[in-house]
Amino acid sequence: MNLAGQRRYGTDEVVDAVVVGTGAGGAPLLAELAAAGLRVVALEAGPNFDPAAYGFDETLADEIYWTEERLSGGSTPEAFGANNSGTGIGGSTLHWGAFVPRADPRDFRLHAESGEGCDWPLDHAELTPFYDRVEAFIGTSGPTPYPWDEARRFPLPPVLRNGPAQLMAAACGRLGIAATDAPAAVVSRAFTPGGAVPLRKACINCGFCHQGCRTRAKASMDVTYLPLAVAEGAEIRPDARMHGVERDKAGRITAVVYRSGGRDLRQRCANLILCAGAVETPRLLLHLDLATGSGQVGRNYIGHVATQVWGTFAHEVGMNRGYPSSLITEDYVRPQGADFAGGYLVQSLGVEPLTWGNAVARGRGLWGPALADYLRRYNQVAGIGINGETLPCDANILTLSDETDALGMRKAHISFGYGPNETSLNAHATALMRRIWEAAGATDIWVLERVAHTLGTCRMGRDPDASVVDPFGRSHEVENLWICDGSVFPSSLAANPALTIMALSLRTAGAFLGSRTSR
C-alpha cells in the first residue's frame, strides 16, 4: 500500500499507542484510534506489498505467509505456514479466503446452553452494530435476504459460483439442505466506502485469493482499514519486528523495542496494543514475561475442525477458477440430535494445485502411480469442507520450545488435539459431507482431516484468574497493555473468525478511547 506521504512520529515521542501487527485485529483499531486524533504507530514484522506485483503462484505467495518455523505437537498436530498465518502490512488478510459468516448468537452462550466450552463475556447483540460497520466499510458480497439471518444485508450482490459451488448447490437441493451464495468480503462490483479509501475494482474470478489479490477486490486490510488509518494520521512501519518492552517500576510499559533493518529501535509509548495473532501474541508475552501472572497465557489454544471431503466428477470442474468458496450452508450450526456441543458451517471448495496436491500427498497418503494418476484428475475434482467449533481444553496449549529463532526468541510449540466433542462433531460432519458429495455424483470420495485457524491463548473474560484480558481486550495485569486479535477468543465459534476479529477490533478501539476519556 502507499505509505509515501504518511505522518511520521519520532521514536522518542511518547505516542498514545503502539499497535503491533496490522492484520484483522490491528488494522480496524488502528484506523479508529487515528480517526479519534490519537498519535498511533503500527509495527509490522512483514514487508509492505504492492498487490499488483503478486504472481498468481502458490510458491511465490510464500512471501505473504509467516514461514518462520513453529513446532506442532499434540494428538492432532496442526499445520502452520500456508495453512495459517500471514505476514506483511495487512497480516493474514493478505491471504485469507474472505469467507465472512457472522458468529451465530448461540455460539456466544455455548456453555450456558450445553455445559461445554466457555461463554463469551459479551452479548452477541452488542457486536451486531460493529459487524454492520465492518461490512459496510470493507464491502461484502452475498445474498440478501440471507437464509439464516434475516437482518443481515450485503452491500453487493454475490460473486459468481464456481464448479464446486454448483455441485454442492445441486446436491443440497436434492437433500433438502438450505445452501446459498457465500458471504464474501470480495467486491463483486467496483466499490469504495468513500473518503480516503481508493476504489477497488470488481473480482475477476482468478481464484488466487489465498495467494494475494492483485485487483484489490478482496478486502485485505491494506486496501481497506489501513489506507484510512494512514489518511487519519497513523504511521505504519513495515519490516519492524517487536521483541521487547521497557517498563517502569509500576510495571507499566514505557517503550517497545523492535528490530528493523538489523538494528534494534525503541519507540516510546503510553500504551501497547498487541495484535500479532494468536501464536505470536502469546509467544511475545511468554518471552517477555508480561501478563503471565495468572498462568493463562498460551492456554486454551483453539482452532477449527476443518475437515474436507473430496470427490471426482464426470464434469470438467476447473476448481481453480472463480472465488474459491462460493457456497455455504449454515444448517448445521446446531445439528438436530447431535451428540456434541456447538456445530459447524459447510462451504464448497476450489483449491489451487499445490495446496491440493500437498493435501493429497500428505493427507490421503497416496504415493506411487496412484498419486501421479490422481494428481492428473485435478480438473475433475471438487471439495467441500467445514469450519467447526473446537472447545478449549487444558491439553491444547502454546508454550515456548527450547529451539530459538534468528532473533534468539524461543520458537512456539503448539500442542493441539481433538477431545471427544471435536471427534463427534467431525464424525457427524464427515458423514454429512460424504452424503452431499454422493448426492452430487462424486466418485472416489476421500476425507482430508484438517485443522485450521489459530485462536485463543489470551482469552478474554471477567475473571482475572481464568483469562488474560478483560471483556474489552485490556490486560488484567498490565494496565496499559491491550490485546486485539484472534487470541482473545474464549471459544472458536462455528463461523470463520476474521469478520468477528474485525468487529471486536472496532469494539476494543471504542473501549480504549473510552478508557482515556474516563481517566
Added chain:
Amino acid sequence: MTDDPVLFCLHFLGGSAREWRPLAAHLGPAARCVAIDLPGFGDAADQPGADVGAMADHVAARIRAERPGGPWLVAGNSMGAKVALALARRHEDGEEGLSGLAGLVLLAGSPPAPEPMAEERRQAMIAWIDADPETRRREAEAFVAANVGAPLDPEDHARTVEDVLRANPEAWKAWLTGGANEDWRARIGTLATPALVVSGAEDGDLGPEAQAALTLPHLARHRHVVARGAGHLLPLERPGALAALIRDFIAAPPGTGETPTLPPAFAALMGSERVNTRLRTALRERMREPDGPFCLAPEERATLAACLDRVLPQPGPGKIDLARRIDARLASGTGDGWRYAALPPDPQAYARALRSLDAAAAETHGRLFRDLAGHDQDALLDRAAAGRLPATPDGLAPELMTCWLEELRGEAVRTYLAHPAGLAAIGFTGIGAGGDDAEALPGYRLTGLDAREAWETPILETPILETSASTGDVR
C-alpha cells in the same frame, strides 16, 4: 568419446563465424572449433540466402572438406541450430561423409517447427534491413541489445552489430520469410544423437519453455540447461559456462531425455501476455537445475532420488530432478513454516531417514536402497510408512519414519507442481489469469462446470497419460 573432437559452429541470424571466438578460447584443447559462415552471412555475405536444406548442404560440404579424423559435433545458435538438426538427421540417415557425428549443441535454437515469432516483429525486421544506413545501424544496435540478457562486452557488441550490418539482406529476409517458417518436424522426427540444449532464461520466443516444448521432443537423448540471466546470443553471453557444459557433455553425454518436455500449448501460454513477467521468470527459474549449495551427501541424494522415483513416478519422457531441487531447498534453510515437533530440523531428518532406508536395504537385501528393484523399494517404503523399519544408530527412529514420509510426499508434490511440466501435466490454466497490467487483468469470465474459455482449450486437451489404472488409497 575420444579427445579433441571437432566442434562445427553455426551462428545465429545476422551473426557470423566470429560469434564463436570467445567460446573457442574457453574450450581450449577440449574441442577444436570450426566456425562456419552460413550462406549470406559473415565472409559468405556475397552469397544469396538459402533455405535450411541448402544451408545444411553448405555445412556438409565444409565438414567433408574438413574430414574430421575422429568424432565431431555441431553447435548451432538460434538459426544455426535448425541447420544442425537437419545435419543430424542426414547423419542418422547414413549420408556419406557425415558419419562420426557424436553430439549436438543447440543454443537458444530455432526448433524444427516453424519458429514462434510475432508477425509484427518479423515484418519490422524485414523492413529495416533494407532501410537507409542510419536506420539500419540504429536497428542493428537495438536488435543485438534486445537479444541479450545483459549488455555485451562493448567489443563483442560492436563486432556483432557489424556482422548484422554486413549480412546480405536477401539472406536475412530468406530466413525470416522462409527458413524460420519451414516445418521440419516430420523430417527430423526423433534423433538418437545426444544433444545439449541450452536456453536463456531471459530469451524471448526461444526461451526455456519453447525449447522444452519444441526442441526436446525431437531428441531422445538430451540435457537441457537453462542459463540464468542470459538471452538469445548464448555463445557471446556465456562462453565460459558453455565451454564447461560442452566439456561435460563430451565426457558424459546424456543417455536418455534427462529433463521434461512441455506440451506446446502450455509453453505458448507461458510465453503469452496472459502470464505475468514475474510468474514467467519464476517458472523458467524452476526449469533450471539448481547448482547449489546443497546439503545432502552424494549417496544420500542418490537414495533420495530413488525414493522419489517410487513416491512420485514421472511418466516422462524426461523427468524433473526432484531430489536436486529438494536438496537445494534443504540447504537454503527455508521451510514451509512448521514441522512435527517430534522430527528434527529438516536437513537432519532427511539425512537420517535416508540412512535408515539404506541400512534397511542392506539388512534385507545386502544392497543400497537405490540398487534394489522397484518392488523391493516399494516394500521397504511400505514398512517405513508403517513405522516398522529396523532402528539404526545414525538413522531416524522407526516411528518417525511415518511422519518423514508424509513430509517427503508433500515436498515431492509441491516441488513437482511448482514446475511448468507438473502444472502442464495436470492441465492447469491458472497461470493465464493475467499479465503485467494489473489494471486490465482478464481473470476468468467463466467459472462454472463444463464451461471453458477458448484460450484454455489447448491446455485442457493435453492428453492425460495413465501411469496405472488404479487410484486407490494406499494408507
